[in-house]
Amino acid sequence: MKFNCIILDDEPLAQEQVEAYISQCDELVLLGKVSSMQGLERLLNMHKADILFLDIKFRGGDINQIAKLKIKDYIIIVITALSHKHLDEYNLKFARDILFKPFSLESFKNSLNKVIPLKAVK
Template structure:
């Protein structure tokens, strides 16, 4: 069975920046580049004529910037901002952007953004190179209480579903943010975290013991869903 493909549009007024994104997109078989624009006005006409699933969008552009463009769109595609400026991050999350990539963009970070845009896509197994990359980028930011909260990956105990939100539990508290469990599963590195139930993702290094139905994390017992049992036993039984 072939993987579904998703139509992509690149929007950037700098040709070298577009070339980087084009090269990255061609490496991922689920992405299909259908166009590129050098300004926001071209985008409006393009979207009227073409179905776009993901738009890789620069912010500082002539005439109309990327934030203004997104604000004007109805039925917008998934937006991944690509910019050299960090100061627009909060505004981008107010617009419910999928991700915010700072130039120069590393391929590993690009893949993570794509995974967030396509929550049903299953990322490949984590390699030693991936783990090395995570050692350098070992935290994520989540929007909670109208601000961006930094969460260090190694401090996460587990993630619990709360309908349209998730609760990220850390030793000194919790962060509640608007994400699906599928999106969280795609964002968190598979070498560190494991989906064990439709409502729970656990940190592998926090596991004290487990049996057929439950996993012990400190004093807390997390249920194992029936459809996850085989994968959980296989993963946790590995030396």
């Protein structure tokens, strides 16, 4: 089974890292990379996504804006450089997993192993 993914991060190096990891996972297909909420909404209107890799802070906003999406339609993996103590400021109850930058390919795959079974049974 293939899973369509979108990356929302305003840091080009972080986007490249997640893109490289996605390319090493046969079950993942990258639909696009965006740096703003508007870009994410545009891609979601054009494509059916399964997994969203979302940074907490991005151009023009933060992850608290994600609540206006139909969150239950997606598996959301948060990617962040913030420390644990700064996460309380954000609504992350919809996140299935959190990856702290910089993260390894092994951590990325471990995260997928946690969340992909959730999507497969829907």
